Amino acid sequence: xxxxxxxxxLLGSAVTAAMVLTPGAAASAQASATKAAATASAGAVVExxxxxxxxxxxxxxxxxxxxxNTSVTIHFNNHCSHKVSVKIRFVAKSSVGxxxxxxxCMTVNAKTKGKKxxxxxxxxxxxxxxxxxxx
Numbered sequence: 001x002x003x004x005x006x007x008x009x010l011l012g013s014a015v016t017a018a019m020v021l022t023p024g025a026a027a028s029a030q031a032s033a034t035k036a037a038a039t040a041s042a043g044a045v046v047e048x049x050x051x052x053x054x055x056x057x058x059x060x061x062x063x064x065x066x067x068x069n070t071s072v073t074i075h076f077n078n079h080c081s082h083k084v085s086v087k088i089r090f091v092a093k094s095s096v097g098x099x100x101x102x103x104x105c106m107t108v109n110a111k112t113k114g115k116k117x118x119x120x121x122x123x124x125x126x127x128x129x130x131x132x133x134x135x
Contacts, residue, residue, distance in 0.1 A: 088103065
């Protein structure tokens with residue numbers, strides 16, 4: 001019985017050593033790791049921001065977004081027991097043309113989750129600031 005265990009351990013070690021020492025296996029493993037990293041970096045970068053709730057204390061209204069080609073979708077999750085209005089600051093994607101920031105306002109109902117799409121071909125969302133109300 002002891003010999004069977006020893007044989008399986010030695011065979012497992014030999015297979016592992018052969019895989020490590022074979023240049024083709026190492027190169028393919030490195031290539032697949034590089035491809036996975038490139039895929040992750042090519043994906044959209046998600047930005048996040050939050051505003052504190054008045055009630056209940058310690059809760060937040062959370063916002064997240066990613067940069068699109070012609071629009072920006074703002075995802076929200078309001079944990080507050082009241083409506084929350086925020087001003088979203090958009091900044092220019094390039095230095096060509098009007099470089100001033102643009103602002104959009106959005107009101108989110110209490111205890112809701114969802115998303116809202118904004119047209120933004122030349123701008124990208126930058127930050128979220130709480131306001132008393134959208135006018």
